[in-house]
Amino acid sequence: MTTSLASRARDAQPYGRPAAGLRLKVYTVIFEADTRAGRWFDLALIAVILASVAVVILDSIASVHARYQALFGALEWIFTLAFTLEYAARLACVQRPLRYARSVFGVIDLLAVLPTYLAAFVPGLHALIDVRVLRLLRLFRILKLTEYVHEFGALGRALAASRRKILVFMAFVMLVVLIMGTLMYVVEGPAHGYTSIPVGVYWAITTMTTVGFGDITPKTDLGRMIASLMMLLGWGTLAVPTGIVSAEFTAMRTAHEPTTRTCHECLSEGHSPTARFCSDCGAPLPPWQND
Structure with missing residues (x-):
């Protein structure tokens, strides 16, 4: 069972082993949600995602838009820069950034930042494309929640199994x-x-x-x-x-509940907190950091 869960997790994140040093620390924070830093990172990203979606929804109301247009514009750039930094960090901490960029989560991350840059750097975009299209693309940020909320993953696995x-x-x-x-x-x-x-x-x-x-x-x-x-x-x-x-x-629920503990050699996940070696490649596992 452990091997099956680890293989499935490896297939879900085939982005190459994380680099050493600072990039390894960034990888641990971003991709390993069972660490203290990883949990805080996930909670912060969830808050930013929900706030950005709320701004897009409020901005679609004509009376609210007329009153707070400047504020919404500033917040939109703050959210976009935050998502851009997160996207760049994800690409930087894996050895196969192109593979991550082409994955489902990579595409969602790109959709989270693309509309704001398109509106800013493509002249006349608002005349060529209805602004509601950009709002729709920005609402794709809500899909980023699937990467941070465990229940979304459980639902996805249940749907895939059935x-x-x-x-x-x-x-x-x-x-x-x-x-x-x-x-x-x-x-x-x-x-x-x-x-x-x-x-x-x-x-x-x-x-x-x-x-x-x-x-x-x-x-x-x-x-x-x-x-x-x-x-x-x-x-x-x-x-x-x-x-x-x-x-x-x-x-x-009756099966083994996987963690996000990752083997830094083959990137397989789902290892038990007490495991000392990777069940896939046999490499030594880093110490468990769920504190």
């Missing part, structure tokens, strides 16, 4: 809505708003998910009976993916 079951479930749902949407197209017809099979499938999806916008409703007795069956089926169907993911969470 992906085949979820795919089978989604295939079943698509089959049901296709059949029922086609049936409603035949039963109700264009006279009652079911002008095509895609429209019938749209109605089936909104009915199965118990949303029921009401823009398309059956008028015949047979159509209403089909709609009733779809709603009852939706109640039971929506509970399936919840049960699948919950079962994976339960299985993960």
Whole structure:
């Protein structure tokens, strides 16, 4: 189990072994959240991320923007510089910075700083691209939380472990809505708003998910009976993916809980606090620093 967790962690961060000296210390703070410095770093980054997203949201309100435009502009540059320094530090403390830059987290880090620089250094950008696009890109900073909050990682692992079951479930749902949407197209017809099979499938999806916008409703007795069956089926169907993911969470809780303790030779994580050697490469592990 330990080997499996360590291999999965190594696959998630294949950026090369950290350099020695100051770069190694920076790596320990940034990538190893189980150290005291790492915890403080994560908490500080979470606070900055939430504050920056709050500023973007408030700036989208016209009355608030008109009153605090200068303040929001200054805060935006402060947040951008902070994220830029963090991004540069991550690239500097690993031996394969290009691989990190192309990873999911690397792309998210770039999206966190790119909009502000684009608006500042590309003349006429606000005339070519609606400012709401830049706000949307800035809101991608919220995705950076997945790197610092353990529960996001647990959810991601549970979803990954149950992906085949979820795919089978989604295939079943698509089959049901296709059949029922086609049936409603035949039963109700264009006279009652079911002008095509895609429209019938749209109605089936909104009915199965118990949303029921009401823009398309059956008028015949047979159509209403089909709609009733779809709603009852939706109640039971929506509970399936919840049960699948919950079962994976339960299985993960009974498994070994990994740490972010990292081997500085092969970068594998998940080692026990009492381990002295890496379970993957056999190299000596640094002392446990969870104090």
